[in-house]
Amino acid sequence: MKAFAERKILLSNVGLIDPERIDDYLERGGYGGLRAALERTPADVVEELKESGLRGRGGAGFPTGIKWEFVLKSRGKTRYVVCNADEGEPGTFKDRVLMEGDPHRLIEGMAICGYAVGARRGFIYVRGEYALSIRRLERAISQARERGFLGRGILGSDFSFDIEVRAGAGAYVCGEETALLESMEGKRGWPRIRPPFPADHGFRGRPTVVNNVETLANVPEIVRRGAAWYRTLGTADSPGTKLYPLSGALTRTGLVEAEMGIPLRTLIFDLGGGPPEGRELKGVLVGGAAGAFLAPDELDIPMDFGSLRRIGAILGSGAVLAFDDTACVVDLLGSVLSFFAHESCGQCTPCRVGTAVLVDLLARVRSGNGDASVLDAMRRVTEVMEVASLCPLGQSVGLPVGTALEKFRGEFESHLKRGPCPRCEAATEVHA
């Protein structure tokens, strides 16, 4: 049995360096990955990424090297690298810590990606509320330009690449890559029909790599230390380390980095310190609002893409939101559903109407206005949303609804019978 503890690769500089000083980053080996990449062919770098087995950290877990290969082999000379930094998943604050604490790591990862796929321009689409991230990235970009890590003829090579920061305007759906591209083009942030995928029809219709911040932050170390080293971390299915944002009813909340496959129990009890004294863990919402509710008897699950998928959950952003016996699951699901209703873009019928209907149905459960048919109606709505919504936002709402109803059904039934619990009543005031 592997002993799991914190293992800092992506966070190795965070808190130790001044993120506004490029020299701090350079002293710790920074831009060594870019230097190493430029000595190899682009196809070689893509091959290294493929061998590393790195999977996208934005939630879907798509193999990064394969995505890069699509773009490298695409027709057309103009290509783009877009970093998805529109971190909006509830309970998720990992990309923010990277951008605020070690912005050059992301810039280096993007430059390597640009070299590997043949792009000359990159964009970082940052959540608008992340003012400090935006400021630090912009400062880091201008420092990187001054030192020749960005701009024309990087490090004496004939590779040119530059990065521009774009701020989002407060829509969760713009974290969906095609909505993000629409937003970057100055349009409404409405997801596109896929296919075509961004790898052949992305920003301004050009082949585009869209990668999450955490994904790109993995790249410099992979190129510097090699795929074989990278594969010693994590699992065969999900190599590497992962950032896990811990929040909710834990003694120590915050961001931890550990190898993929760390059991949820270790994250919660060893790294998170367990629930506050005198309270008992009631459940965990894993993967963000679009994730799954897990019961206390599921804590031995390894936190990687494949293991969670096998039990019908998802790794998502890696967010771990723990709740204890003082929480009401009906109330928690209510927050999740209000969030989705607020963030649905309104483009397709199942999500636009479904998210609103779910809020109405949950209000009936909470107030005890109805019978078990209300719960069935919720499932009928999410079944349609799962298969017929246009983008992952609507498709994923069924996961929190389904798992909450399955694992905490008694709580929903008792609300239907007896009306709002004291916790619901208290929470109503908080939400208002």
Added chain:
Amino acid sequence: MITLKLDGREVRAKKGQTILEVATENGIRIPTLCYLEGLSPKGTCRVCMVEIANRNGKLVPACVTPVEEGLEVITRSERLTRLRRTIVEMLFLERNHICAFCVSNGHCELQDLAVELGMDHVTFPYRYPGLAMDLSHDDFGLDHNRCVVCGRCVRACSEVEGAFTWGFTGRGIDTAVATDLGIPWGLSETCTSCGKCVQACPTGALFERGMATAAQVKSPEIIREVTERRPRVF
């Protein structure tokens, strides 16, 4: 040429055609709502969802999905009827579709869909939003209570008339069509009063002023007639 199967029948299609186009050519009707011949297809209402039998029963919108060699498409099944019915239910409960008082009663694509799919009642709570009308235009009116947010008016205005008067505002359940930057229609400086939006609208949301209940007959086919001699732009 591409060979694929529609409901078990082998058919031939040209590369680049959509499932909906090929089905129509072969006499197979797939229900649609946001689709209108002559406008770019958007695949947003999700009424035209069909099943791909040889891709684990994956559902795709027929109006925007290109045909591929060997595709086995199912356009009608109990599962699809149930799904389409629920989507039409959602459209009915979303706003205030009171057919008996509507100018488009008897000439409404939403109503026709409900009949076709056997949606005789709504099984979820109605929302009853209190939405305003816009009667500021001399010739036409807009009743948001009857709008299904299909965007046909938006596309007719931008793609056919080139006026770009119509657009969307709000998000989620509050998404609505709007003229210019949300000013009353009658004050719009871009509107040419051509009326294509009204003809493209599948329900009574856009109508000619002065119409009595059930009197508003639409001619959405004018969009195809206007565009068919133009070079295809999408």
